[in-house]
Amino acid sequence: MPSVVDYSKGLKNVVHAEASLFACSTDTAKEISNTIRKKGLNRVVVAACTPRTHEPLFRDTLREGGINQYFYDMANIREHCSWVHSKEKDSATLKAKDLVRMSVARSSQLEPLKEFDLPVDKRAVVVGGGLAGMTSALGLARQGFEVSLLEKKPELGGMARRVRRTLEGMDIQAHLDEMIQKIYHHPLIHVFHDTTITEVSGYVGNFVTRLMSEGRHFELHHGAVILATGADEYKPTEYLYGRDERVVTQLELEDFLDKEDKRVMDSQSLVMIQCVGSRQEGRNYCSRVCCGQAVKNALRLKELKPEMEIYILYRDMRTYGFREDFYREAASKDVKFIRWEPEHGPQVESVEEDGRGLLRIRVPDQVLGKELEIDADTLVLSAAVVPSASSKEMAKLFKVSLNPDGFLQEAHVKLRPVDFSAEGVFLCGINHYPKHVTETISQALGAAGRAASLLSHDTITASGSVCEVDEDECISCGACISACTYGAIEFYDTAKGKKAKVNPVLCKGDGLCNAKCPTSAISLKHYTDDEVFYQIDSALEASMDEPALGEVNR
Amino acid sequence: MASGHDFDPKILGFLCNWCCYAGADLAGVSRYQYAPNIRIIRLMCSGRVDPAFVIRAFFNGHDGVFIGGCWLGECHYVTEGNYDAMSMMHLTKKLLKYIGVNPNRLRLEWVSASEGIRFAEVMNSFTDELKSMGHIGESEGQDQHMLKIKLEAAGKMIPYLKLVEREKLRVRFKTEEEYDEYFNSEDVNHVFHELIADKLVMSEILLLMARGALSNGEISEALALSPSDVSKHMGNCLSEGLVRYDPAKKNYVLA
Numbered sequence: 001m002p003s004v005v006d007y008s009k010g011l012k013n014v015v016h017a018e019a020s021l022f023a024c025s026t027d028t029a030k031e032i033s034n035t036i037r038k039k040g041l042n043r044v045v046v047a048a049c050t051p052r053t054h055e056p057l058f059r060d061t062l063r064e065g066g067i068n069q070y071f072y073d074m075a076n077i078r079e080h081c082s083w084v085h086s087k088e089k090d091s092a093t094l095k096a097k098d099l100v101r102m103s104v105a106r107s108s109q110l111e112p113l114k115e116f117d118l119p120v121d122k123r124a125v126v127v128g129g130g131l132a133g134m135t136s137a138l139g140l141a142r143q144g145f146e147v148s149l150l151e152k153k154p155e156l157g158g159m160a161r162r163v164r165r166t167l168e169g170m171d172i173q174a175h176l177d178e179m180i181q182k183i184y185h186h187p188l189i190h191v192f193h194d195t196t197i198t199e200v201s202g203y204v205g206n207f208v209t210r211l212m213s214e215g216r217h218f219e220l221h222h223g224a225v226i227l228a229t230g231a232d233e234y235k236p237t238e239y240l241y242g243r244d245e246r247v248v249t250q251l252e253l254e255d256f257l258d259k260e261d262k263r264v265m266d267s268q269s270l271v272m273i274q275c276v277g278s279r280q281e282g283r284n285y286c287s288r289v290c291c292g293q294a295v296k297n298a299l300r301l302k303e304l305k306p307e308m309e310i311y312i313l314y315r316d317m318r319t320y321g322f323r324e325d326f327y328r329e330a331a332s333k334d335v336k337f338i339r340w341e342p343e344h345g346p347q348v349e350s351v352e353e354d355g356r357g358l359l360r361i362r363v364p365d366q367v368l369g370k371e372l373e374i375d376a377d378t379l380v381l382s383a384a385v386v387p388s389a390s391s392k393e394m395a396k397l398f399k400v401s402l403n404p405d406g407f408l409q410e411a412h413v414k415l416r417p418v419d420f421s422a423e424g425v426f427l428c429g430i431n432h433y434p435k436h437v438t439e440t441i442s443q444a445l446g447a448a449g450r451a452a453s454l455l456s457h458d459t460i461t462a463s464g465s466v467c468e469v470d471e472d473e474c475i476s477c478g479a480c481i482s483a484c485t486y487g488a489i490e491f492y493d494t495a496k497g498k499k500a501k502v503n504p505v506l507c508k509g510d511g512l513c514n515a516k517c518p519t520s521a522i523s524l525k526h527y528t529d530d531e532v533f534y535q536i537d538s539a540l541e542a543s544m545d546e547p548a549l550g551e552v553n554r
Numbered sequence: 555m556a557s558g559h560d561f562d563p564k565i566l567g568f569l570c571n572w573c574c575y576a577g578a579d580l581a582g583v584s585r586y587q588y589a590p591n592i593r594i595i596r597l598m599c600s601g602r603v604d605p606a607f608v609i610r611a612f613f614n615g616h617d618g619v620f621i622g623g624c625w626l627g628e629c630h631y632v633t634e635g636n637y638d639a640m641s642m643m644h645l646t647k648k649l650l651k652y653i654g655v656n657p658n659r660l661r662l663e664w665v666s667a668s669e670g671i672r673f674a675e676v677m678n679s680f681t682d683e684l685k686s687m688g689h690i691g692e693s694e695g696q697d698q699h700m701l702k703i704k705l706e707a708a709g710k711m712i713p714y715l716k717l718v719e720r721e722k723l724r725v726r727f728k729t730e731e732e733y734d735e736y737f738n739s740e741d742v743n744h745v746f747h748e749l750i751a752d753k754l755v756m757s758e759i760l761l762l763m764a765r766g767a768l769s770n771g772e773i774s775e776a777l778a779l780s781p782s783d784v785s786k787h788m789g790n791c792l793s794e795g796l797v798r799y800d801p802a803k804k805n806y807v808l809a
Binding site for chain 1: 564587
């Protein structure tokens with residue numbers, strides 16, 4: 001370390017270098033800000049750990065020292081050097097010197113940037129009037145925020161309308177009814193039925209959503225939005241579904257059970273097939289809720305008609321958490337569980353025997369090593385949970401990402417689980433991935449909390465590291481506009497003709513446009529071409545004094 | 555110039571902040587040891603990597619350039635710049651190939667924030683590959699002076715390359731294989747050759763002439779071009795008013 005400090009002192013533009021054992025401690029931060037004032041420093045480089053964790057802290061230190069916080073750079077000589085080359089001390093020391101030199105060179109090019117404050121409209125929009133949407137709408141309204149709840153159907157309830165009870169016994173319909181009452185009676189909640197969103201513009205704190213509801217146009221101004229667009233049940237094409245009315249899905253069975261419909265209740269034998277449409281090519285995920293749902297419906301059937309033969313053909317039983325107890329209970333009540341492999345899945349055919357129409361299911365039993373033949377009166381398919389078309393539509397309108405399976409993608413699984421990387425937009429419910437009712441409720445409350453923490457501010461601060469256009473260089477080719485899916489860049493008319501212009505509020509600072517621009521007219525502040533070129537040119541000590549390519553070019 | 559066992563390649567890395575840079579951080583936290591050859595520049599997105607950064611790094615004498623981004627579908631941004639990084643990587647490799655630099659000196663990899671071990675492995679494998687190639691220009695059999703001229707000429711092509719990308723080659727596929735196939739297809743090779751190759755050679759000739767007047771034969775020798783190709787290019791240069799022909803000395807000078 002002493003040699004790196006000495007080396008740094010000799011670098012161009014460096015007037016002060018010192019070693020510090022705990023650079024991020026409050027005392028050292030104070031010392032750094034004192035040194036900035038005393039020596040009149042206008043750039044600071046800290047060679048320590050990763051900027052991903054510590055940059056914000058040292059930026060504060062610069063502010064305390066009285067200079068712009070963007071005059072800061074960090075040389076990552078710990079994670080990227082000393083910790084990964086601990087056995088090659090000489091090479092590591094050389095590398096540390098290089099990294100410091102690169103940071104110093106870059107920092108000489110840094111520009112002071114201004115962050116700006118945006119006002120926050122304290123109203124929220126919740127898209128989707130199902131369990132998730134209603135829960136978060138109520139959550140927000142209870143904290144005093146005005147909420148518009150948008151539902152595409154004529155009534156509230158969503159997918160939860162089709163589920164009677166949870167496996168643990170919670171009465172979902174009663175819960176929904178109570179909730180709908182509260183929603184309609186709450187003075188801060190406005191419900192829109194039969195809604196289609198036609199246009200979304202604006203950004204965090206200041207969205208404008210245009211919609212059609214029951215034949216009328218509305219324009220809503222809001223600061224945050226929660227997407228609770230739900231999901232659909234997969235419509236199977238396999239196992240005679242749709243061609244034989246004795247083949248139903250779990251949700252349909254649930255409805256029959258509720259009505260104690262004869263079609264199901266008269267069955268002597270009933271077979272369920274799990275993972276229909278899930279965990280296969282093109283839909284490579286587990287739908288999570290179907291194992292619990294199958295066990296729940298099987299137990300209910302046993303309760304209503306104990307003598308009914310029930311078989312569950314599964315690939316892997318996953319009754320999440322303590323729901324495992326119900327799986328054991330089902331097994332103890334003589335529900336038969338038979339495992340199958342995707343290579344040798346069940347085969348279903350419709351047969352007639354002794355004048356009685358039957359569904360014959362063949363499946364190889366791994367325990368017996370033989371093929372089983374089961375005759376059933378009813379076949380129930382545990383159909384996959386699939387992303388709804390409206391989720392895709394909303395992802396486009398609100399500029400948020402979908403994962404490869406078509407579900408909405410949160411900003412970070414652990415650190416920002418209900419946020420999108422697009423600010424001011426939050427998510428909850430099964431548009432995210434298949435979830436149990438209890439999980440949906442918790443997540444909906446979480447999303448309401450995150451939205452409330454945004455809405456409770458009067459203003460929010462936007463980053464200074466955004467793109468900017470030099471109009472004199474812009475040749476109006478539109479390479480940047482087509483690259484920016486945030487819609488942050490638009491042409492506008494100037495005295496010199498049509499030129500690109502960045503709306504800094506919509507710009508997220510990824511800099512793709514910068515790399516696409518043939519004339520370097522658009523540049524990402526804090527990562528400008530020059531700032532990067534200085535880093536590149538200083539990476540090799542020898543190349544520093546030679547005329548660099550860029551200078552030859554210009 | 556060192557080679558073989560003693561040779562320590564110089565690598566410059568451009569890592570996106572959200573995935574690959576975080577993966578490199580995790581390699582550090584986990585103390586996974588890897589070859590100390592890379593110097594890392596942090597960018598917000600792999601889509602920010604300008605072809606000019608890559609060419610400049612090679613011009614400065616780096617033996618390899620590494621670009622690290624998020625796995626496809628996992629970009630932090632709605633712009634999904636990692637797909638564009640892939641297009642850019644393919645086009646830059648083509649450019650490198652045209653100027654006689656081994657395109658494998660440029661490597662693009664996806665490393666997620668949780669793949670510290672993968673980052674270390676990729677670093678070791680890239681370092682080993684570059685060790686076997688030797689110093690830039692060496693395995694390509696290129697003279698360092700000419701190599702610099704060619705890289706400079708390639709650098710001059712970049713604004714043009716970006717326009718061609720915008721007009722002709724802006725594509726969005728789902729998989730890496732589709733990008734490989736597209737950018738190595740006859741059609742793309744044709745477009746690239748028609749629109750870039752001649753301009754690149756002209757640029758090389760002009761840079762070469764910046765150091766003094768040259769005859770047809772001298773140009774042909776320096777750039778390993780057939781005399782008829784040289785005549786064609788010089789014809790273009792003359793008609794665009796870039797050079798003058800001196801009949802007395804039978805050579806060309808910059809206009």
